[in-house]
Amino acid sequence: MTTTMTDEKLRNHSIRPTAIRKTILDLFISSGYALSHADIEKLLDNQCDRVTIYRTLERFEQQGLIHKVPDNSNINKYAVCADTSCTSQEHHDEHLHFTCEQCGNIFCLNIMNMPTLELPSGYLLNRISLEAEGVCKECNEMN
């Protein structure tokens, strides 16, 4: 059996490449936007137990393969991390998350200059996260 790219990516992050995990990683890679547990469950259509999906997402995140994407509807969404950026030690996903008001999808966007900001004195800044809402490219073109 040949070692696929997905296989390698999993191994590189110390994740054993089981069938389910390869499938789920493929979903993430080929998706243009962030996926929720429910999204994946639907796409997989009973190929595995829902708990397995939860545990896969947990593992992927711990190992720096995907990152949580803030979603104002209080459900977890995830997207693949940029190729080299993240490890099991630390995530470095400094980019914009854009929620489309029409399709509801969330996109990771790389913008030129992430803003720097000054806090009131006394506050120590460690991480910054930037979110935006509007209409995405696809939905825009549809109108």
Added chain:
Amino acid sequence: MTTTMTDEKLRNHSIRPTAIRKTILDLFISSGYALSHADIEKLLDNQCDRVTIYRTLERFEQQGLIHKVPDNSNINKYAVCADTSCTSQEHHDEHLHFTCEQCGNIFCLNIMNMPTLELPSGYLLNRISLEAEGVCKECNEMN
């Protein structure tokens, strides 16, 4: 019976000033940070049903009295809106939300210049929201 300030504030937002509502609004006003349903329930210690708290929060938000504060633990937190900014028509809470890694509290901070940003072409920007993490003033001074 004299008309208190809390009373007026509620009436100004077309919310009938019942005892519970006044109490909850007072909690918000005197709190330095965002409150969750659980926070309020604890502070109120069974003075009312939990559903009533949920409905009060809902109402307050609809009427532009409080706004949702993004919290990465997937639970809703709320903070009072700046005095004149928000109505039942629209919220205008353009400020920074700062989560303290130590105490876990979330603070609304007014910073000088909210960043403006350029999106990739095709995306239409409607709202932007800025969050930061670090150590808050109080926790900083404790160390």
Added chain:
DNA sequence: AAATTTTTTGCAACCTGGTTGCATTTCATT
């Protein structure tokens, strides 16, 4: 001041996203 209508509250039941414990299966190692 009654009577009527509208709004708020409490209670029980429910829903959805997510977690935990444990037995079974799968996989890598010896």
Added chain:
DNA sequence: AATGAAATGCAACCAGGTTGCAAAAAATTT
């Protein structure tokens, strides 16, 4: 082939939040 470790499935659970409906309270009309 035998052993041990990691992954999976299943059932039960939990927490935050919602819904429907009846009782209570407040506002409005007569």
